[in-house]
Amino acid sequence: MSFTVHSIPGSPFGRAVLAMLEEKGAPYSLAPVAPGMLRSPEHLARHPFGRVPVLDHGDFRLYETQAILRYLDRVLPTPALTPADPKRAARMDQAMNVNDWYLFHGVGNVIIFHRVISPRVMGLAPDEAAIAAAMPKARTVFNELAHLLGGQDYFAGDTLSLADLLLAPHVEFFSMVPEWTELGAPHANLVTWLKRMQARPSLQTTTWERVSALAKAA
Structure with missing residues (x-):
């Protein structure tokens, strides 16, 4: 079915x-x-x-x-795509919640909305003040994502998990905006992870x- x-x-x-x-x-x-x-x-x-x-x-x-x-x-x-190991599964769950509650709310739904969605869909100019106000939280989120990823290939270890599939579309949007140079680009592990995800056929x-x-x- x-x-x-x-x-x-x-x-x-x-x-x-x-x-x-x-x-x-x-x-x-x-x-x-x-x-x-x-x-x-x-x-x-x-x-x-x-x-x-x-x-x-x-x-x-x-x-x-x-x-x-x-x-x-x-x-x-x-x-x-869910790790059998309880601790790895817990890290997966944690990363997924970071995506929904911190990367999207107050960060992605502000920065990506004003940089990508609003200009592309509505033809409006970005609200620079709103973007600037979201940047402190954005820095915290990206620093924590880099910390959670560490030296692993994926967020829950050496194999793909639900966390990677949830995070990748959001992080990819950030790679398209000027703020990426401050938020994502300084974290080599995040940059490498994103390229790894973008190479997947899915x-x-x-x-x-x-x-x-x-x-x-x-």
Whole structure:
């Protein structure tokens, strides 16, 4: 049975789910959601908080990206993307929560919104004051991500985990903005990790451009 992902092309959360399905080699289809439709009755029936992504698996519907990733890792057990070791699994969980609560909230949803989303989607100039206000928290987040990664290839050890698939789309956005020179570039391990992730077919086939093309064909 195939999966349906309701998402906006360009959403880093939606991309994490699509990349997960690619890593699993699972059949799926994209049901594109226009940004202006997030508060529509149709979408609110899928996600009462008006966000993406939403996963349909037969008659089972699920929202919240972390829940979706963990569900997919259970129903598609090969390759396993949750470490068997409890401590490594805990590090994976920790990194995923850093992504959602600290990298996205107050950092990505400010800096990336004003640098990438707003100019590209709405044609608006970045709010430089808002970006500057977000930078102290951003420095803390990137310093901690570099610390958590350490000398490992991936955030939970030597093999790919859910944490890497969740973090990579968000961190890649930062590599596109001027603030990367201060936030990410000074951390050689993060730079190397991002290049490693970008080389994976699952990330190459789920770029904003490729998902947009898929949405037009849907």
